[in-house]
Amino acid sequence: MARAVTTQRKIINTAAAWAVGLLIFFPILWTVLTSFKTEATAIADPPVFLFFDWTFENYKVVTERSDYARFLWNSIFIAGGSTLLGILVAVPAAWSMAFVPSRRTKDILLWMLSTKMLPAVGVLYPIYLLFIKMGLLDSRLGLTLVLMLINLPIIIWMLYTYFREIPGEILEAARMDGATLRSEILFVLIPLAVPGIASTLLLNFILAWNEAFWTLNLTAAKAAPLTAFIASYSSPEGLFYAKLSAASTMAIAPILILGWFSQKQLVRGLTFGAVK
Amino acid sequence: MGQITLEKVTKKFGDVEVIPPLDLTIEDGEFTVFVGPSGCGKSTLLRLIAGLEDVTSGKMMIDGQDATDVAPAKRGLAMVFQSYALYPHMTVRKNIAFPLRMARIDQAEQKRRIDQAAAALNLTDYLDRRPGQLSGGQRQRVAIGRAIVREPSAFLFDEPLSNLDAALRVGMRLEISEMHKRLATTMVYVTHDQVEAMTMADKIVVLRAGYIEQVGSPLELYHTPRNLFVAGFIGSPKMNIFSGPEAQKHSAETVGIRPEHIDVSRTEGTWTGRVGVAEHLGSDTFIHVHDTGLTDMMTVRISGDIEVSHGDIIHLNPRQDQFHRFDAQGLRIA
Numbered sequence: 001m002a003r004a005v006t007t008q009r010k011i012i013n014t015a016a017a018w019a020v021g022l023l024i025f026f027p028i029l030w031t032v033l034t035s036f037k038t039e040a041t042a043i044a045d046p047p048v049f050l051f052f053d054w055t056f057e058n059y060k061v062v063t064e065r066s067d068y069a070r071f072l073w074n075s076i077f078i079a080g081g082s083t084l085l086g087i088l089v090a091v092p093a094a095w096s097m098a099f100v101p102s103r104r105t106k107d108i109l110l111w112m113l114s115t116k117m118l119p120a121v122g123v124l125y126p127i128y129l130l131f132i133k134m135g136l137l138d139s140r141l142g143l144t145l146v147l148m149l150i151n152l153p154i155i156i157w158m159l160y161t162y163f164r165e166i167p168g169e170i171l172e173a174a175r176m177d178g179a180t181l182r183s184e185i186l187f188v189l190i191p192l193a194v195p196g197i198a199s200t201l202l203l204n205f206i207l208a209w210n211e212a213f214w215t216l217n218l219t220a221a222k223a224a225p226l227t228a229f230i231a232s233y234s235s236p237e238g239l240f241y242a243k244l245s246a247a248s249t250m251a252i253a254p255i256l257i258l259g260w261f262s263q264k265q266l267v268r269g270l271t272f273g274a275v276k
Numbered sequence: 277m278g279q280i281t282l283e284k285v286t287k288k289f290g291d292v293e294v295i296p297p298l299d300l301t302i303e304d305g306e307f308t309v310f311v312g313p314s315g316c317g318k319s320t321l322l323r324l325i326a327g328l329e330d331v332t333s334g335k336m337m338i339d340g341q342d343a344t345d346v347a348p349a350k351r352g353l354a355m356v357f358q359s360y361a362l363y364p365h366m367t368v369r370k371n372i373a374f375p376l377r378m379a380r381i382d383q384a385e386q387k388r389r390i391d392q393a394a395a396a397l398n399l400t401d402y403l404d405r406r407p408g409q410l411s412g413g414q415r416q417r418v419a420i421g422r423a424i425v426r427e428p429s430a431f432l433f434d435e436p437l438s439n440l441d442a443a444l445r446v447g448m449r450l451e452i453s454e455m456h457k458r459l460a461t462t463m464v465y466v467t468h469d470q471v472e473a474m475t476m477a478d479k480i481v482v483l484r485a486g487y488i489e490q491v492g493s494p495l496e497l498y499h500t501p502r503n504l505f506v507a508g509f510i511g512s513p514k515m516n517i518f519s520g521p522e523a524q525k526h527s528a529e530t531v532g533i534r535p536e537h538i539d540v541s542r543t544e545g546t547w548t549g550r551v552g553v554a555e556h557l558g559s560d561t562f563i564h565v566h567d568t569g570l571t572d573m574m575t576v577r578i579s580g581d582i583e584v585s586h587g588d589i590i591h592l593n594p595r596q597d598q599f600h601r602f603d604a605q606g607l608r609i610a
Contacts, residue, residue, distance in 0.1 A: 172328050173361035176432075177375035177422065178349045187374075191365045 028252070035059070035245035042241040058246035066229060068250060075225035075251075077140050078215070079208035082147035083201055086155045089148070091197075094159035095185060099168055109160065112153040120150075120213045131218060138220045146218065147208045155204055162196025163189070195265070202262050209255045226251035277339045278429035278462030279304045280325060285334035287320055287486075294320050295486040297334065302430075302464060302479075304339075307456050310466045311473040311509070312483035318466045319434055321483070325464060326432050327351050338429065349378070354423035355432040358439060360415045362407040368394075368418050369403040375426040393421040413444045420455070430462035437472065449476060470510055474498070482506050504606040507532050513562055515600070518571040528601035528609055535562065535577035537598035540584075545591025549574060554584045565590065 034042050036054045062068070097105045127146065128137075136142030166189065174188045190197065212227040219228055230251050233244040259266070280302040287295040294317050302308045310318040323329040325336065327348035336344045343351055354375070362371050372393060376386045394400045397417040407415055416436060423431055433452070437445045453476050456463050467473055473480050474494045482489040482497065482505070490502040494510075501507035507515050517532040539545075540563065549565035552573065561582050565574045576592060584590060601609040 167359065167361070169357050169359050169361040170363060172348075173355070173357060173422075174363075174374070175328065175348045176326060176353065176355040177426070178378035179374075180349060180378075183378060188363060192363075 035249045058242045071229040081144040083204045085148045090155040098163035140223045158200040281337040283335040286332045288332045307463045307478045309473040309477035316483040317486040352429045354428035356436045358435040360419040372421045389425045433465040513575045529604040530602040532600040535575040538576045539593040541591040545593045547592040551588040
């Protein structure tokens, strides 16, 4: 049924959307503002909003004290590597579940998702010990593997949902046309699922970039990504808010920029099928 | 070559037996049509031949070679789907080229075959378009083109015309028949439309609930249906079927008479009834007659136009030599 959308209603909706958007954005804004304050202003009570002496001192100290480029490279390596590796594993898995489901497919999907409900700390010891045995502790390869495994259920679920939208007859046609399984996936399935695969890649990259539990617990110096860079500026006494904010800003800036430029793709991917 | 033989083939989905043990031979070069009501297993049977479904038991041979466990890609068959199943991200040219690319055929030969198929199917001007920019009939042509270029040993068609409008359907029907005459390749065609079956087939396989009810040429099925099901399914409009004292006069449990084998008279006749609806097609008139005391409604087909209207009392004269007689089991009495 069509519903008339009045101008008044539009204004209310827009205002509400802006309010929610600002509410969500505020912590980020506050972090960025704090990063330009002196440590004293940062903890001033009442807090100052915009009118303070802007300083780049924190950024200078932070870049002098730690090697930002190394942390950044580790983050890119780990997030990118785990995402690519995850896609490689997930495409065949999602293919089989979407196009040749068995009686257990639904159960497997739910079971995979249930692993996400397990508190990570519950498996910290086993994984830590395994990492020592295998010499993976504080290595980029080890972190890449762990993050791939952690996010695999989400990647498979997302790809599964996108693949389900593709008519099976098109893949059957490819099979009749003499395509091997590899050609069928490479030349027919993947090109058709490109929007879905792209948003899966993006979302997973963001998740891996922000992951803090494993990256903090399994690294020391060599493989530490930006999450460790932030953590190194937090002190239990809360004495270095401004420097912590500067570090945080530097850590989230790349992913924020990536998210900004890819938001159309993300929204399209996440609502794919729902609004087609 | 393209002889397909099924030996005691069965198919179960879980515990449901869709195809009970079934034997069938499709001869090389033959146009075979699987026809039956929806859910009769005709599409499943085609998919078994294609290899898109695995047989539960039994054996399938192509040209004398056991193909039961051969992957669809290796069977050398081409299939045209009801939904066309074109690759939406490829141009028409690439769609048609796909099977050739998969077979690693060299570029020059690919181009030759694509151009030839495109010319034959009136697609030359559309080769650089995407399927989304084509009409239904053109998409169907692309699907056929994609099947032809492979030079398969047999073509499989799964209700290829049911998404087209009536006029196009008749045109495509002729094109497919002509293509069969020209290529003389085995074709297996699935449809629920008995007109398509009658007009195109060399051999019709009538299926019901996975069982083969009768195999024969269109005219064999028309003139000597083996049982009541085939009698009622083949022919349009449907055969009039009734039992009771009138059937016993012909020493049968049930008798059937086709609408075109009944003559109409204003004055006298074997049976009398009241006109319900008269459908004037110009070339023919279908009269649906009530209150004959034989069945709820008798259909009569008169060549040409005849002036009758709702409520008229008319007399019907069946041609005595055209009765089909069936026993209590519904089987034909010779």
